[in-house]
Amino acid sequence: MITVFGEGRGFRVVWLLEEMGLAYRLRPVDLLAGVENDPEFLAVNPAGFIPAIQDGEVTMVESIAIMEYLMARYGPTPLAPEPHGPAFPAYQQFLHLGEAGLAASIYFVVGARNIAPEAERQNWSAGQAQRVFDSRLALVTRQLARTPYLAGETFTAADISVAYALGLAKRAGGVVLGQLEQAYLARVRGREAYKRAMETCQATMAWAAKAHDL
Numbered sequence: 001m002i003t004v005f006g007e008g009r010g011f012r013v014v015w016l017l018e019e020m021g022l023a024y025r026l027r028p029v030d031l032l033a034g035v036e037n038d039p040e041f042l043a044v045n046p047a048g049f050i051p052a053i054q055d056g057e058v059t060m061v062e063s064i065a066i067m068e069y070l071m072a073r074y075g076p077t078p079l080a081p082e083p084h085g086p087a088f089p090a091y092q093q094f095l096h097l098g099e100a101g102l103a104a105s106i107y108f109v110v111g112a113r114n115i116a117p118e119a120e121r122q123n124w125s126a127g128q129a130q131r132v133f134d135s136r137l138a139l140v141t142r143q144l145a146r147t148p149y150l151a152g153e154t155f156t157a158a159d160i161s162v163a164y165a166l167g168l169a170k171r172a173g174g175v176v177l178g179q180l181e182q183a184y185l186a187r188v189r190g191r192e193a194y195k196r197a198m199e200t201c202q203a204t205m206a207w208a209a210k211a212h213d214l
């Protein structure tokens with residue numbers, strides 16, 4: 001049985017597990033309550049961030065790496081196009097751009113907008129993170145003008161990666177998505193596995209409902 005610790009980007013992992021039909025359990029981690037009060041989780045990830053997984057003897061962090069591990073170990077799966085096929089380069093690029101380019105930058109904008117003291121909300125680094133997010137988003141927009149999914153005609157883990165980042169940006173980052181991205185989000189969120197993941201991830205569900213963005 002695979003254990004997923006924490007929602008947040010752990011939603012990506014839960015969504016992937018639902019797409020693959022693998023058995024798992026979600027172990028909530030409440031960052032707002034203070035991870036220092038959760039020694040069981042700190043024993044799994046002493047760095048205190050989520051998500052983490054445990055799969056038998058394997059313990060891992062980093063949502064994209066975890067998805068790559070699960071697809072490699074329990075695949076093959078159409079969520080990961082085969083390396084010699086035409087979809088692979090775009091798949092690989094957007095799988096990583098979803099975190100390294102999009103979520104990692106908008107995460108700091110979200111913190112500045114929602115958590116930082118009033119006087120620090122407009123700080124230079126938050127502005128830089130916003131500019132990085134906006135520039136990377138242009139690559140997503142260009143791709144969606146060409147194909148329905150980021151790697152081409154079929155849904156892959158790259159869509160899980162990027163759709164999570166777009167949701168974060170929209171729900172808490174003050175980002176207004178264009179029509180292409182909105183239609184894309186509606187398309188990927190229509191999947192049964194997404195809906196099941198939302199049912200599992202109650203904190204994500206509550207946060208999305210509050211933002212009127214299920």
Ligand SMILES: N[C@@H](CCC(=O)N[C@@H](CS)C(=O)NCC(=O)O)C(=O)O
Pocket residue numbers: 007008009010031047048049050051061062063064099107
């Ligand atoms: N690149 C990491 C980012 C992990 C991350 O920043 N997670 C956030 C919540 S989604 C977190 O735990 N923040 C608290 C912290 O970093 O201490 C991933 O994709 O898993």
